[in-house]
Amino acid sequence: MLELAILGLLKEQELHGYELKKRLTDALGAFSSVSFGSLYPALGRLEAAGAVRAVVQPAEGGPAGPAGPVVPMTGSIAGEAAAFRARRSTTRPSRTRKVYAITPRGEALFEELLEADSASADDDRAFNLKLAFCRHLPPERRLGLFERRRALLVERLAKARTNVRSRRERMDLYTRSLADHGAETTEADISWLDRLIAIERERGEAS
Amino acid sequence: MLELAILGLLKEQELHGYELKKRLTDALGAFSSVSFGSLYPALGRLEAAGAVRAVVQPAEGGPAGPAGPVVPMTGSIAGEAAAFRARRSTTRPSRTRKVYAITPRGEALFEELLEADSASADDDRAFNLKLAFCRHLPPERRLGLFERRRALLVERLAKARTNVRSRRERMDLYTRSLADHGAETTEADISWLDRLIAIERERGEAS
C-alpha cells in the first residue's frame, strides 16, 4: 500500500527517502503521516524486488554520469570543492543521499497495485492513494475504480443503516450521534464519487 | 487502543472473545473491522496486566458463585445436564468458551485510557471509540475531550488549506478533488462536534 505511493512519486521524478517522505505526508493531506519506520523498509523491499534502483547522486542539471558508488574526487580538488560550494548554495545535497529511480519492473508493479481491489478495512486510505495517481490509468479503468468504490460505500451505508435501525433504542446519545454522523459522511462520500463519475463520463463523450 | 474498547464493553457485562468481536465490529460501524489477530492478544495482555480475568461459564441468570477455575459439577449430574440443555436451546454456549470479566484494575485502566490524549494519526479511530464510551466520563471531562478534538480538526483543516493554496495549480483534477473533499469532510466533522458541544453545554446549564 505504501509501495503504490512510492512508485507513483518516483514515476514522475527520482527522489531520495527524506524528500519522498515530505511529499507523501502533504500529498495525502494532514492525515496518514507515513513514518520512516515504514518508508525505508518499503524502499528496501522495492529495491530487493527490482522495482526501484538506487542511483548515487541526483541528476539535477544533467545525467551525472556513471559515477562509481562512492569515492568521487577524480578531477582537481579545488574544482570539486567549488562545484560543491556552488551546489550547496542553491539546494543542499548533504553528502549521504540515496536517490531512487523507478524501473520497468516497478512500472508494471505500479499498474498492478493500482488495479488491485483491496476490499478490506484500510480501503479508505488505499482508495485515496489510488485516486491521487489514477491519472496514469486509462479512462475506462478509472471509471471502474470509481464504481467499485461507490458500490462498496453503498453496501457499507446499507449495513450501517439496518444496524442502527435494529439497535437505536439501546444506544446512548453519543453512540447514536456517532452512527448518524458516520452515515451522513458516507452519503457525502457517495455523492462526491457520483460527481467524479459524472465528470469522467462527460470526458468520455467529449473525446 | 483496542484495550479501551474491550474494557468498555466488559464494564457493562461479562463476555467471551467471539461475542466481544461481534459487538466491536458493529458498535464502530462498518469501518474498522477488529480482527481476532488483534483481539485475542489484547485479551491476553489485559489478563496478564490483571485488568480482566477469565471466568469459566457465563453468569447468565445469577452471580454464578465463587467457582474455582475449572471443575464445576458440584450438584446432581442430571440437573447440570438439564440446565445445560435448556441453556443451549435459547443461546448456544458451545462447550469451550472463555468468558472475561473486568476487574477494579481494569476499571482504573479504562478511565486512564479514556482521558489519554493521543495526538497521533490513528486519532480518528481512537476518538470514535472514546465517544462510544464517553458516557462514563464526568460532564466536564467529556466537554474537554470534545474541545481537544475540535482544536485538532481546526488545526488540521488550516494546514490542509494552506497546503492546497500553495500547490493548487500543480495538482491534477483528481488530487484537487480529493483535497477539496477532504476539507469539506473535516468542516462537517467540526460542525458536528459543535453540535455535540452545544448539547453538552445545555445539559450543564439544565442540571
Next chain:
DNA sequence: CGTCGATATATCGGCTCGATATGTCGGCAA
C-alpha cells in the same frame, strides 16, 4: 450421513507506527 455455515479460540507473517540512534551541515550567539 455428510457437508455446510456459524460458533469459538488461537497463531503466524507482514506491515506500519512512534521512538530512537547516528551523523552531516549551516547558522547563530557567546
Next chain:
DNA sequence: TTGCCGACATATCGAGCCGATATATCGACG
C-alpha cells in the same frame, strides 16, 4: 572560534494491528 541548535538524511527496534489460516464443535439442510 567554538560550541550548540535545528534541519537534513538514513536506519533500526519493539509493539500493535490486520488478514489469513488452523482447529474444533455444533445445528441445519438436503
